[in-house]
Amino acid sequence: MKKVFLAFLILPGWFLTTAYLIFEYQQYGPGLVGHLFDTSSVSRVIFHIIIILAPVASTSLGVFADARMKLLRRLREMNDLYRDYYSNAPCGYHSIGPDMVFLDVNDTWLEMFGYRRDEVVGAIRVSEMFPEEDRANVRKVFKRLVDHGRIENEEMVITAKDGSRMPVLISSTAVYDDRGEFLRSRTIVQDDTERKQMDNILREIAAHWSSTFDSMPWGVMLMDSEYRVLRTNSYFERHPELMPKELALNRCRTAIGKRKEGGQAAGTNGGCVEEYHDEALNRHLRMYMSPVGTGGDWVASLVDVTDLRKGEKKLTDSRNAFFNMLKDASMAYNELEEVHRDLIRALANAIDAKSPWTKGHSERVTRFAMAMAEAMDLPQRELEILRTGALLHDIGKIGTYDFLLDKTATLTADEYEVVKRHPSSGAEILKPIGRLSEIVGIVRSHHEHYDGKGYPDGLKGGEIPKMARILCIADSYDSMTADRPYRAALGRDYAIKELKDCAGTHFDPEMVNVFIKLIKEVRV
Numbered sequence: 001m002k003k004v005f006l007a008f009l010i011l012p013g014w015f016l017t018t019a020y021l022i023f024e025y026q027q028y029g030p031g032l033v034g035h036l037f038d039t040s041s042v043s044r045v046i047f048h049i050i051i052i053l054a055p056v057a058s059t060s061l062g063v064f065a066d067a068r069m070k071l072l073r074r075l076r077e078m079n080d081l082y083r084d085y086y087s088n089a090p091c092g093y094h095s096i097g098p099d100m101v102f103l104d105v106n107d108t109w110l111e112m113f114g115y116r117r118d119e120v121v122g123a124i125r126v127s128e129m130f131p132e133e134d135r136a137n138v139r140k141v142f143k144r145l146v147d148h149g150r151i152e153n154e155e156m157v158i159t160a161k162d163g164s165r166m167p168v169l170i171s172s173t174a175v176y177d178d179r180g181e182f183l184r185s186r187t188i189v190q191d192d193t194e195r196k197q198m199d200n201i202l203r204e205i206a207a208h209w210s211s212t213f214d215s216m217p218w219g220v221m222l223m224d225s226e227y228r229v230l231r232t233n234s235y236f237e238r239h240p241e242l243m244p245k246e247l248a249l250n251r252c253r254t255a256i257g258k259r260k261e262g263g264q265a266a267g268t269n270g271g272c273v274e275e276y277h278d279e280a281l282n283r284h285l286r287m288y289m290s291p292v293g294t295g296g297d298w299v300a301s302l303v304d305v306t307d308l309r310k311g312e313k314k315l316t317d318s319r320n321a322f323f324n325m326l327k328d329a330s331m332a333y334n335e336l337e338e339v340h341r342d343l344i345r346a347l348a349n350a351i352d353a354k355s356p357w358t359k360g361h362s363e364r365v366t367r368f369a370m371a372m373a374e375a376m377d378l379p380q381r382e383l384e385i386l387r388t389g390a391l392l393h394d395i396g397k398i399g400t401y402d403f404l405l406d407k408t409a410t411l412t413a414d415e416y417e418v419v420k421r422h423p424s425s426g427a428e429i430l431k432p433i434g435r436l437s438e439i440v441g442i443v444r445s446h447h448e449h450y451d452g453k454g455y456p457d458g459l460k461g462g463e464i465p466k467m468a469r470i471l472c473i474a475d476s477y478d479s480m481t482a483d484r485p486y487r488a489a490l491g492r493d494y495a496i497k498e499l500k501d502c503a504g505t506h507f508d509p510e511m512v513n514v515f516i517k518l519i520k521e522v523r524v
């Protein structure tokens with residue numbers, strides 16, 4: 001379309017000139033140039049010049065028209081761009097006149113407050129957009145704009161068409177005429193709701209943090225790298241008698257200084273802990289100091305641990321008292337054990353003292369039995385049981401008539417039956433004594449024979465308690481090698497032969513071997 005229009009302007013000039021020159025050439029031929037510029041007629045020369053310049057004029061007209069069209073298009077584009085920027089700006093824009101009536105608002109402004117343009121522009125004053133109680137302030141702000149030409153970030157509240165109130169930030173510049181009279185404003189209105197909400201949240205967080213900081217049950221101190229106190233919590237005010245702030249600061253300064261001298265710069269290492277007893281305050285204080293960020297700042301927590309230390313001391317005292325009690329109990333137990341052993345030994349002596357013939361018998365039997373048990377690697381616990389059992393093995397003889405023990409003649413069958421009762425009598429004597437319950441079986445069975453022909457129960461082989469079998473050998477050997485009222489001592493060799501002969505019948509054969517080996521090695 002544009003090209004047709006340009007052709008319509010340019011081509012007629014060229015067509016006119018070309019057609020005229022062709023027409024003239026047909027009449028004058030080669031004398032055409034002379035004819036065109038024949039000065040005998042000035043008017044004809046001028047006419048010919050006009051005819052010749054017609055293409056230049058039409059071309060110029062086309063070029064001019066083209067340039068104008070381009071300019072207009074550019075202006076339209078600029079206008080559209082401007083309108084777009086203005087109408088769809090990310091913030092509201094309005095302009096008011098000297099009477100505060102709206103001269104213009106952009107689309108964003110209308111969207112923000114829910115109005116149509118015709119309800120605002122030329123229709124209401126700007127003060128009507130604000131709550132009644134704020135209007136006096138609005139007029140003051142407007143006067144400041146008129147007087148000073150600028151207002152910035154005024155925090156105000158605008159009432160939207162639906163009655164809701166929106167916090168806004170208003171910035172404006174004034175436009176004056178040549179005489180300096182106020183013409184209109186250029187005002188930006190920004191929705192401040194989110195910032196206000198963030199402000200409230202931050203304010204709540206700050207209040208919460210501050211409350212927490214101040215209610216901490218210990219002193220907290222923030223310091224910069226020069227040990228200037230940036231902030232302390234209220235603990236120092238609440239307990240000035242426990243922790244004077246200056247004293248605490250001095251302590252921190254010293255502790256951190258020592259740490260820095262150790263080559264550990266603030267902000268590049270962990271914290272440090274110092275605990276000290278303040279003589280003047282008579283308090284135990286502990287300081288935890290930690291670097292904050294990389295700027296050399298420190299946060300120090302100062303805790304009064306006096307009560308904790310007192311509690312620890314009480315605990316230590318209680319623990320020591322408990323251990324002392326255990327020690328006393330252990331000593332008492334050892335003493336009791338010693339008394340127990342002495343009593344057992346005294347009882348054994350009392351048994352042996354019933355007859356001059358059995359004097360020292362229990363002690364010797366015990367020595368033989370213990371040597372055997374150790375050679376057989378019996379555990380310590382069993383050794384202790386065997387020792388007591390050996391010492392008391394003949395305790396049943398307490399109830400045996402002395403004359404039977406001292407009788408030189410051979411015992412009658414009835415007398416022998418009486419003597420044979422001493423193992424079971426001994427067991428009955430010991431049974432009620434709980435502490436000696438483990439030797440009851442040993443005492444009862446020390447006259448049992450390996451082949452089952454012994455007394456009182458006729459047990460055989462492994463039925464006979466192991467320690468009773470040991471005791472039987474030790475008892476028999478001592479009986480054979482000691483004088484008796486009815487015979488002299490039979491001698492060591494006789495006794496060894498007798499033990500060998502009776503191995504497997506009277507005695508446990510393996511134990512006999514152990515014992516004879518001990519006897520021959522003179523280890524008992």
Ligand SMILES: [Fe+2]
Nearest residue numbers: 393394447475
């Ligand atoms: Fe006996």
